[in-house]
Amino acid sequence: MNLQENGVNTPYTPYLEPEDVEWVLKNPFPFLKAYRERTGDIEGVPKHIVDLLVERLTMSGDPGDIDRHIERLEAFKREGFTEISLGLQEDPAESIKMIGEQVLQAVQ
Numbered sequence: 001m002n003l004q005e006n007g008v009n010t011p012y013t014p015y016l017e018p019e020d021v022e023w024v025l026k027n028p029f030p031f032l033k034a035y036r037e038r039t040g041d042i043e044g045v046p047k048h049i050v051d052l053l054v055e056r057l058t059m060s061g062d063p064g065d066i067d068r069h070i071e072r073l074e075a076f077k078r079e080g081f082t083e084i085s086l087g088l089q090e091d092p093a094e095s096i097k098m099i100g101e102q103v104l105q106a107v108q
Contacts, residue, residue, distance in 0.1 A: 015056040020049050038089075063098065070106045077107065 012021045024031075027045070034042040042050050054060055059069040076084070088095045 012053075016049065016052055020046075020052070024049065063102075066098070066102050070103060073103070073107045 010021055010025065012024055016024065023046070030042050030044045034040070040054075059065075059072060061069070073084070086099075
């Protein structure tokens, strides 16, 4: 299947190169396994694919990444986005506190 030649769009198309989209579509089970096990270790998936998906589809990281994520949120705001959805991991209470204290003040 050549996605680019056939003009096929997938949820991954804007974020990955066509050959990487094809790889993901042919190999969904490592992603499903990692999701079920609630782990970031997606076994068998090329590192560059995981890195691109995490960087382009999430705002993940530690407190040192907040400024970079605030820049992304400001770009979304400039593009007209008025809502975001949060899926908090690890320590949701601490994440909410950090978002309230550092992120919301910066993007209002």
